[in-house]
Amino acid sequence: MNHPKIIQGGMGIGVSNWKLARAVSISGGLGVVSSTALDTLMVRRLFHKDEDTKRALLKFPLKNISEKILDNYYGEKNNNKGYPQLPFFSVDIRDELIALTIAANFVEVYLAKEGHSNPVGINLLEKVQMPTLYSLYGAMLAGVDYVIMGAGIPREIPGILDKLSAGHDAELNLYVSGAQSGESYKMHFSPKKFMGKQLNLKRPYFFPIVSSNTLATTLMKKSNGKIDGLIIENYSAGGHNAPPRVKGVFHDNGSPVYGDKDIVNLDKIKELDIPFFLAGSFVTPEIISKTIDEAGASGIQVGTIFALTSESGFEESIKLEIVNKIKNNTINIFTDPMASPTGFPFKVASIKGTLSEQDIYDNRPRVCNLRYLAELYKDENGNIGYRCPAEPINEYLKKGGKIEETVGRKCLCNALLANIGYGNTYKNGYKEPYLITLGDSVSLISHFLPDEGLPSAKNVTIQLKSYIEN
Template sequence: MKLSLPKIIQGGMGVGVSSVQLANTVSRRGQLGVVSGTALGLTFARRLMQKGNEAYVEAMKHFPFKKVIERIQKRFSLKSENDPFKMVEMPTIHPSDDLNDLIVVANFVEVHLAKQGHLGVVGINFLEKIQFPTLASVYGAILAGVDFILMGAGIPHRMPDVINKLFKHEDVSIPIKVVNEVKTDVEMSTFSPRAFAQGEDLPTLTRPQFLAIVGSHTLATYLMKSEFGSPDGFVVEMPIAGGHNAPPRGRYPITESGEPVYGERDLVDFEALKAINMPFWLAGGYGNHEGLSKALSLGAVGIQVGTAFAFSDESGFEKELKKRVLKQVVSGDIRVKTDIKASPTGFPFKVANIEGTLSEEAVYQARRRVCDLGYLREAYRKDNGTLGYRCPSEPVDDYIRKGGKIEDTVGRKCLCNGLVAGIGLGQKRKDGNDELPLVTAGDDLKHLSPYINLETYSYSANKVLDILLS
């Protein structure tokens, strides 16, 4: 079945910023609401431990494999407000059955809730760089009937094949990158839907569309030729977009404040893009009144918008944090830095200068380095030949002991804990140094004023849609 294509994609924003409520609101309006699929196993477990998330508990009951749900219900229960969250296993190439349960169900629940109460389409966004939970996540989303899967932050050339197999409950595998190793198909992450279902009935599923998020027409062309099948369309993201950005091509200059400089070679060739003859949406700076018509005139089907939705009432950002951001926007005291150090992935990452968050040097320095969520860890080969896991944002001594270079640890931020704290699910620490947020946003953050109610310092996602579609 071919779906009719939406003009507006509300971008997938991790961790949890593209919430169930946001995606649901956008989908109700006939556009594409997208939930973030990043670290859902973790955030779902934390929601089960936190009061006020009854909808998530209810949604679990719709999951087709009942034994899985019984196991999860036994493992997670409500905690007292001031207690820390119980730890959840960090993702690796070989997750335990418990972690797989959590990941599949978390993705199911997120999509299921986003689809409630309307007949619109819903998407889920993944990052190619975060490989370990990918297969279980995609399966969970497909079980819930997700209509679109979007993936960026890497080269997602295997995804069409993965999706084609998972919707038929076939076994899947993807190679995991091991640092400094050239051969790519040595270590495989695998997932078997039949083994996962443990004999319970397998429902008939529908194949979602796959949209690859790319930074250039060159990558789009490459993906069209993949032996693993081609995407059903592209989101073409410019470097002023929020979140992670593709780095400039080749060697590039860096400003004094540590920002990459993009040049002629990074400009998208829209004629070449059109020649691919696939639907595409433009992202990065299109979240305004003129954005849609500009994109249409360049041959796009529509636009993907992040920043304008990220600070709306329905987004997952914690309420008070959102207000703080919008007050800074109105006062003009707002700046977004394209930081080439902050993200452990090595990709440039946009960081907004928000008071009391990890963007402030003193707050960043006061944080004790700890790595206990582990979504951005990379696999490395230990001396005994087995795989180990490390992250440049973990305690420096640990990283070096694992063969990492000290220069790679400088300026690195713990995106996992910082982003999770931004949606009100931050960890409480026994020593009182609770995890504080890190806010990412696109360069367009400073242009949000037309959306903001100056009495409440807030606005709704519907207002964003009204302005975008006007």
């Protein structure tokens, strides 16, 4: 199989939107949309009467669902109360949320694939488990060609893709803190029941993202179906990073120290005899040609520079500010070991007025109104609860959370939606602040930047392709 050699990384929430993915795919790369929080994002786009979303929704195969979503969410419905509050994901998920999730993933992939026949992928986070079955199915209804998944060990996904494509029921085991061994909690989805008939769909290729040889080997051995390729991501990449193998060692500025043990042995990856792609600062002709020629990689996955293109979801003003900082050599990226509620290190760009600044963080009232990153736990009565270390501290402690887990935690759900222009503004006028993630490659990408304005996804893709082909 000839997979595209340039994969544009799936960047959530909504940085890798359909516009970016479509432009990259048309230009010969693999455009990838982010699936994270698409239900909320679709509803917020509809709130602003986004016509592309409406048009795609009207192509959704179940008219009763698309019409109901438009009736409920198109335009402002609630007398200036702001964005509608959706139900939370839970083990007993509401039918309405299942339908919204399937439709939202359908819409994003449909739009990314519109008007061309090149492949398009979707990126999911393994740690965000409850939406997964529905997100995959919605994307598959729109004919998604690749599923890419990071931030965990997605052993069950290949088998789920097989089942969903055959129209069979599928289940996903959930991690529940405090559950006894032998107890299992699952999400369940019946495509036949949802669609009202048995439907066969294309089985997309599955590429997990891994950051160690052990994980790559485990996934190859223990997955319940075919893995079609691997993305090997190093710790310079934007977004979340795998924690260092040696824990508890920090630089003076508080970022974790990575060492030799964190470098993936590519010779061992080659022995797995599977296409692999390298991610994390693969942006210069020298680095790229070395990668392809010496390491034997099939290609690269690139995020940071695509996040700064005119098509990406980031607010235009913040992109222009970052590009200026890059040109002036004043951009600073910090690997924050505490910011993300997932517990994984998270790359944060130090930018004035954003949550990277202590006073902006201190002044943000803690609220948890999206809950995508909540951990599931079993309480003393045996019920399942949901807690996030970035939620109000007293709530978290009441749920058995530990105080030290709350220190420095940032509400990524709200901040990442703010970054793309869909942040909450509350009744008292408080606006959710930004928190920008980018990779260490910010110091290597000035050759992509035009004298004025932002680079285009097309030009970045073509430039990257030329580095691989030469």
